[in-house]
Amino acid sequence: MKMKTIAASLLATLSLASASAMAASYDVAISGTPVIYTNTNLLSNVSFAGFNTALGTLTGVSIKLDADVDGKVYVLNDSNVLKSGYVALDVLLGFGTGSSASTFYTGQLYNQTYTLAAGDDVTLGQHGLVSASTNFSSGLDYFKTASVSGLTGVNAVSHTTGGEDVVTAFTTQVLATGTVTYTYTAAPVPEPETYGMLLVGLGLMGVVARRKRASTQA
CATH class of the missing domain: 2.60.120 (Jelly Rolls)
Structure with missing residues (x-):
C-alpha cells in the first residue's frame, strides 16, 4: 500500500515538473x-x-x-x-x-x-x-x-x-x-529538478521494495 502511495506521489510530482518544462x-x-x-x-x-x-x-x-x-x-x-x-x-x-x-x-x-x-x-x-x-x-x-x-x-x-x-x-x-x-x-527540455526528483523517487521505491522482501523472508 505504501509503495502504491509513493508511486502515485512520484508520478504527480513528475507531471508537474514536466508541465513546467513545456x-x-x-x-x-x-x-x-x-x-x-x-x-x-x-x-x-x-x-x-x-x-x-x-x-x-x-x-x-x-x-x-x-x-x-x-x-x-x-x-x-x-x-x-x-x-x-x-x-x-x-x-x-x-x-x-x-x-x-x-x-x-x-x-x-x-x-x-x-x-x-x-x-x-x-x-x-x-x-x-x-x-x-x-x-x-x-x-x-x-x-x-x-x-x-x-x-x-x-x-x-x-x-x-x-x-x-x-x-x-x-x-x-x-x-x-x-x-x-x-x-x-x-x-522542451527536462529541468534539473526533474531528474533529481526522479532519482529520489526511485531510491524510495527501492527502499520500500527491500523492506517488503525482508518482512516476507522473516
Whole structure:
C-alpha cells in the first residue's frame, strides 16, 4: 500500500515538473552591421546573422531598418536666362527573401523647387531619419542561413523646366542600421529538478521494495 502511495506521489510530482518544462515562445534580437555610403543612386545591404536553429523552431521574424540620410544638392543656372525646376531624393527600405528584394517602405526625404537667375546657384536638401518595419510569418527558411540582408537605397531626382544649362550635383550620406527579431519556440527540455526528483523517487521505491522482501523472508 505504501509503495502504491509513493508511486502515485512520484508520478504527480513528475507531471508537474514536466508541465513546467513545456516549450515556450522566446524573442532574440540581433543588430545588423551598420553600413555607411555616400553615392546618391544606389542600393546597399545591412547584414544580419541568421537564426540559430539550435535554439528551437523559428515561428516569426520582425525586421526594423533605419536610414539616417543627409542629402544635399548644389544647383547652378549655367545659362543666361531665368531657370526653374525641382530636386528630390527618394529613400527606400526593404528586405530580400531569396532572389528578389521586397520593398516595404519608399518615400521622399525632400522635394524642393528653385528659381534661379542667370549664373545664380543654390544648395538645397535635408537631413532626416527614415525608419520602417515589417513582419514575416512564412518563408522563414530564408532566415535560417548564416547571413541575411536588409535593403536600403537612395535615388536622386532632378527636373528643370526648359531642360538644359542647369547643373545639379548631389552629395548624399547614409548610415543604414537595423535589427532583426527572431521569435521561436524552444524545444522542451527536462529541468534539473526533474531528474533529481526522479532519482529520489526511485531510491524510495527501492527502499520500500527491500523492506517488503525482508518482512516476507522473516
